Amino acid sequence: MPVPAFRCAVPLLMLLACSQVKAADADADADERARWSVAIGAGAQQLPRWLGADRQQWQAIPFFDIQTPGGTELSSTDGLTVPLARAGRWQAGVYEDYLWGRSRSDLGATLADAVPTLHTRLHAGGYVEYQAGTALSFGARLGHDLGSNGAYLSLSADYDLPAVWYLQQSLSVGWRGMNSAAMRRYFGISAPSAAQLGTDVWQPGSGSQQASADYSVFVPTSQHTGLALSLEYARLLGTAADSPLVQRFGSGGQWERSLAFVYHF
Secondary structure, three states: OOOOOOOOOOOOHHHHHOOOOOOHHHHHHHHOOOOOOEEEEEEEEEEEEOOOOEEEEEEEEEEEEOOOOOOOOOOOOOOOEEEEEEEOOEEEEEEEEEEEEHHHHHHHHOOOOOOOOOEEEEEEEEEEEEOOOOOOEEEEEEEEEEEEOOOOEEEEEEEEEEOOOOOEEEEEHHHHHHHHOHHHHHOOOOHHHHHHOOOOOOOOOOOEEEEEEEEEEEEEEEOOOEEEEEEEEEEEHHHHHHHHHHHHHHHHHHEEEEEEEEEEE
C-alpha cells in the first residue's frame, strides 16, 4: 500500500466542515455539537508510492465521516478523535489513527530486494486545538506507534478563505517531526541495504520531517451532495530529505491530489 501523509493525504473532513456555515456564537456552537452528522462518499487520490518516492499512483478512496453529539468523530481520513475537555476557544482530547506501510510493488524493481517493506501500524496520542476566530484555527498532535517506538509531533494552521459564489475553500499549512525510531523506519538505510544499493548507511536521528501546504475546495451539487477537491504539496526536511533513499531514488517534493463525491445526511 502507498504511504499517505500522516494526517492522511485527503483532507475531506476539512472540506466537509467548510461546506457548512459556521456558528457565530457559543450557543450556536453548542447546538451544532448536539447533532449527529453522517457523510459518505468515494473518489480517487494520487499520492507517492512510498514516503519520499518520486513516483505516484492513483487509488480509489472510500470516505466516511461520523460525528456524534459531543464532538466524537470517526472518519476514514483522520481515524477516531475524542474530545475530553473544552475551555473557551480551546479543545483537547485523544485520537487513534493508522499509518500505511509500503509493499514490494510500491518499492518497485529497483528497491524491492534491498529496502524492507513496512506494515501498516496503528498509532494514538493526544491533541489540542485553538479556534482563533471564525476562520482561523491552530492545532497540535503528539502520537506514538502502538507496539513500537515511533513518535510523531505535528503542528497545523487552518484558514477558511472567503467563499467564491457557492465554492467553499480553505488553506492549511503544517509541520511534522519524528523521533529517531520513526525517522529510521521510513528513511534509514541499514548496512545490508546500503551494500545492495551502493549508498552510504543512513541512521537519522529525531527532527523535522516535512512542511506542507494544502488548498481545498468544496463544490456543492445539491443540498446534501458536493465535490471535494484537494491539492497538497509537502517538502521533506532535514535528515529525511538528506536520506540517500530520497536523494537517489525519490524526491524531496511530495504532491498529493484528490477528488471525491460526498453525500451528507
